[in-house]
Amino acid sequence: MLYWHWLALGMALLMAELFMASFFVFWFGLGALLVGAVVWLDPNLDPALQLLGWSVSSGLMTLLWFRYLRPLMKDRTQAGNARAAVIGEAGRVLRPPHGDKRGRVRFTTPLLGDDEWEFICDGPVATGDRVYVKDFSGNTLIVEKRD
Incomplete structure (x- = not known):
């Protein structure tokens, strides 16, 4: 795959997040953009390594968000209550x-x-x-x- 394939996939996933309220697809889109940047720097990167990089980066970003960052951003006000x-x-x-x-x-x-x-x-x-x-x-x- 070429770098622009990854960029297009990343942008499509980020736009898909606009229609979903899960904030889950966002991290896969960022992972695709990250792999697109790496492939732009090294165009001869093996496609299997590209997929592995996308899987690992997306999974790590998702884990970091749900495990560590999201709990810090909880609304602790009494608004609505x-x-x-x-x-x-x-x-x-x-x-x-x-x-x-x-x-x-x-x-x-x-x-x-x-x-x-x-x-x-x-x-x-x-x-x-x-x-x-x-x-x-x-x-x-x-x-x-x-x-």
Whole structure:
């Protein structure tokens, strides 16, 4: 195979990765580009060595990605996980619940884009009490007062 065959294969595999969400074919495309560069430097390289080089380089790059590099790039933010971001946050009661009306609590830092929320509580609370988010139901927080 000539060097440009490997380059064409590498580019085709890289373009195929655009249509796949696996990030797996990418490494085989890079391996083909690497072999294309080696064959460009040494055009008389045996085709069996070319295939071996492609297999080994693709396999090593895939292994390095999935084993070592990908775990370092995991998203450790709470984005998309509203429940975990809200549970345990503390706020002050502005208006306690009364009858069928829900109470109102204010947080020092906004929770999910707002610093004031309606809430319900199992126990009695008064204006100014510190409450903690236990759960939420729709647009209403379920809070508890801790002593």
